[in-house]
Amino acid sequence: MASTSAFVSIAPVLAKQPLGRASSMLRTSVFTPTRAASFSLHAPAPASPLSWAPQRGAARHGARRWVTTMAAADANGSSKYDYDLFVIGAGSGGVRASRIAAGHGARVAVAELAALGGTCVNVGCVPKKLFSYGSHYAHDFADAAKYGWSVPEVPTVDWPTLIANKNAEILRLNGIYGRMLENAGVELKVGAATLTGPHSVEVNGVAHTAETILVAVGGEPFVPTFPGSEHVITSNEAFFLESLPRRVLIAGGGYIAVEFACIFHGYGSQVTQLYRGDLFLRGFDRDVRTHLAGEMTDRGIDVRFNTDVQSVEKNADGSFTTTLKDGSTVETDVVMFATGRKPMTSKLGLEAAGVKTGKSGEILVDDFSQTNVPSIYAVGDVTDRVALTPVAIAEGHCFADTLYNNTPRSPNYEYIPSAVFSQPAIGTCGLSEEQAVEKFGADDVDVFKSAFRPLKHTLTQRPGERELMKLVVRRSTDVVVGVHVVQSAAGELIQLAGVALKAGATKKLFDSTIGVHPTSAEELVTLRQSERAKAEAAAAAEAEKATA
Numbered sequence: 001m002a003s004t005s006a007f008v009s010i011a012p013v014l015a016k017q018p019l020g021r022a023s024s025m026l027r028t029s030v031f032t033p034t035r036a037a038s039f040s041l042h043a044p045a046p047a048s049p050l051s052w053a054p055q056r057g058a059a060r061h062g063a064r065r066w067v068t069t070m071a072a073a074d075a076n077g078s079s080k081y082d083y084d085l086f087v088i089g090a091g092s093g094g095v096r097a098s099r100i101a102a103g104h105g106a107r108v109a110v111a112e113l114a115a116l117g118g119t120c121v122n123v124g125c126v127p128k129k130l131f132s133y134g135s136h137y138a139h140d141f142a143d144a145a146k147y148g149w150s151v152p153e154v155p156t157v158d159w160p161t162l163i164a165n166k167n168a169e170i171l172r173l174n175g176i177y178g179r180m181l182e183n184a185g186v187e188l189k190v191g192a193a194t195l196t197g198p199h200s201v202e203v204n205g206v207a208h209t210a211e212t213i214l215v216a217v218g219g220e221p222f223v224p225t226f227p228g229s230e231h232v233i234t235s236n237e238a239f240f241l242e243s244l245p246r247r248v249l250i251a252g253g254g255y256i257a258v259e260f261a262c263i264f265h266g267y268g269s270q271v272t273q274l275y276r277g278d279l280f281l282r283g284f285d286r287d288v289r290t291h292l293a294g295e296m297t298d299r300g301i302d303v304r305f306n307t308d309v310q311s312v313e314k315n316a317d318g319s320f321t322t323t324l325k326d327g328s329t330v331e332t333d334v335v336m337f338a339t340g341r342k343p344m345t346s347k348l349g350l351e352a353a354g355v356k357t358g359k360s361g362e363i364l365v366d367d368f369s370q371t372n373v374p375s376i377y378a379v380g381d382v383t384d385r386v387a388l389t390p391v392a393i394a395e396g397h398c399f400a401d402t403l404y405n406n407t408p409r410s411p412n413y414e415y416i417p418s419a420v421f422s423q424p425a426i427g428t429c430g431l432s433e434e435q436a437v438e439k440f441g442a443d444d445v446d447v448f449k450s451a452f453r454p455l456k457h458t459l460t461q462r463p464g465e466r467e468l469m470k471l472v473v474r475r476s477t478d479v480v481v482g483v484h485v486v487q488s489a490a491g492e493l494i495q496l497a498g499v500a501l502k503a504g505a506t507k508k509l510f511d512s513t514i515g516v517h518p519t520s521a522e523e524l525v526t527l528r529q530s531e532r533a534k535a536e537a538a539a540a541a542e543a544e545k546a547t548a
């Protein structure tokens with residue numbers, strides 16, 4: 001399928017926006033092929049539609065708190081601090097903690113240096129999923145023809161329209177976040193905050209004090225330094241590319257690398273994905289990793305393992321030549337590194353406040369997200385526990401309930417369902433087969449699995465659409481300890497599998513559940529024979545053949 005690279009005017013889209021939005025969109029839609037000037041998102045500037053006057057303390061009265069603020073109050077009952085809570089970072093965790101704490105009656109301020117909503121809203125889950133939706137159309141067009149539709153032979157892509165529409169949607173979400181904070185009575189400080197002590201922070205040269213400080217600054221992409229590393233982009237910039245690259249090289253083996261490989265491929269780019277290990281998606285179930293690698297290859301993505309980038313050189317025509325460690329070269333229009341993320345703690349002033357960090361700069365916290373400095377807490381990606389939006393939100397919510405609603409609680413990290421929006425997608429919850437074997441021993445683990453072409457693709461016969469359903473069961477208890485799915489709607493499917501696993505569902509319970517027909521998901525309740533039983537049956541048949 002042809003890829004049209006860019007210029008298409010974004011004027012029609014901008015014309016529908018109020019002036020503030022339009023200028024903000026213009027700012028954000030400029031792509032630079034280096035990382036230096038990129039991640040300046042639509043931070044709410046004073047005159048923008050996102051700016052809002054702080055309305056403090058709407059629901060502040062009647063607070064009961066786990067950690068007493070009474071000690072901090074003077075004889076008249078007023079606090080000696082400017083705020084009860086100062087939150088650094090208005091992303092997933094910070095926004096949830098701010099508004100719940102304010103709802104419980106705390107006087108809260110939150111500082112944000114970029115855009116409301118943080119990584120997830122601006123350069124993470126949301127734009128990624130929109131890109132992913134968009135990239136499926138190429139296949140949908142092809143499939144439609146097999147179902148009798150007349151479709152143009154070569155559908156074309158208007159990339160700037162995608163970027164402009166995506167930007168407009170994200171601006172809308174920024175506004176919603178602003179209004180949520182405003183309605184909760186949270187005061188917004190626009191700028192980078194630094195810690196100056198256990199109870200003090202500075203934003204734009206202005207000092208603020210708070211009884212409690214919550215650090216929720218998230219993480220940022222990590223790119224190793226090597227010759228030419230200044231030429232590569234990360235996921236931050238990938239969301240603002242001016243044109244659809246004809247050829248893309250993606251280095252990395254995590255879920256972000258895999259998702260972008262599928263997104264660019266779907267949109268028609270020629271994609272090479274490199275990973276230095278023997279198989280991408282380390283930590284996921286090995287069958288899932290192998291299955292997806294096969295499907296991506298079948299779709300036409302050049303997936304290469306056990307290889308790494310040596311250097312990147314910019315060519316006269318603006319393209320890049322990447323030299324790999326084996327001496328071979330790959331020429332592309334964009335080189336994207338998705339080689340991990342690191343906590344954004346280097347310029348935070350953690351030392352000034354005496355906050356302890358780990359090897360990668362992550363803030364060390366206890367079960368209640370409290371650091372070694374009693375007045376300072378941290379939630380979300382900056383703590384490097386489980387780097388997912390719903391987890392950051394849960395940590396922020398638990399923190400606020402614990403401190404400001406007298407309800408001490410911490411998140412339960414067991415059986416967190418999650419998805420990779422690859423093509424086909426992955427849904428996973430619980431232990432991989434390898435983790436289960438390590439935990440319980442091979443004799444105590446049974447595996448049930450099935451790989452198949454789904455009904456939809458019996459007509460299309462399109463390569464790269466085979467699915468996988470897998471259950472990992474602890475034999476001694478019959479409890480299902482892992483569900484792993486590779487399927488186009490895996491993200492939707494795995495949510496409820498998470499409920500079943502949290503409820504301690506047994507294999508017997510799965511088996512007694514009536515399937516939904518005809519679906520792929522019904523496989524999960526019809527997996528009758530374990531891999532062990534299949535192997536035993538095969539061995540018995542072999543033995544019978546040998547004695548016949």
Ligand SMILES: Cc1cc2nc3c(=O)[nH]c(=O)nc-3n(C[C@H](O)[C@H](O)[C@H](O)COP(=O)(O)OP(=O)(O)OC[C@H]3O[C@@H](n4cnc5c(N)ncnc54)[C@H](O)[C@@H]3O)c2cc1C
Nearest residue numbers: 089091092093113118119124193217218380381387388389
């Ligand atoms: C490409 C990509 C795709 C992803 N897809 C998914 C997905 O599909 N599902 C999922 O669950 N998770 C996904 N994630 C992960 C998810 O985005 C994060 O886990 C989540 O955003 C973490 O929330 P947080 O509150 O810890 O930090 P963030 O959301 O990153 O928020 C931190 C905020 O702090 C601000 N900040 C930093 N330093 C300062 C400072 N000094 N002063 C003031 N403000 C500061 C930042 O600008 C940012 O707005 C994805 C991430 C990426 C990069």
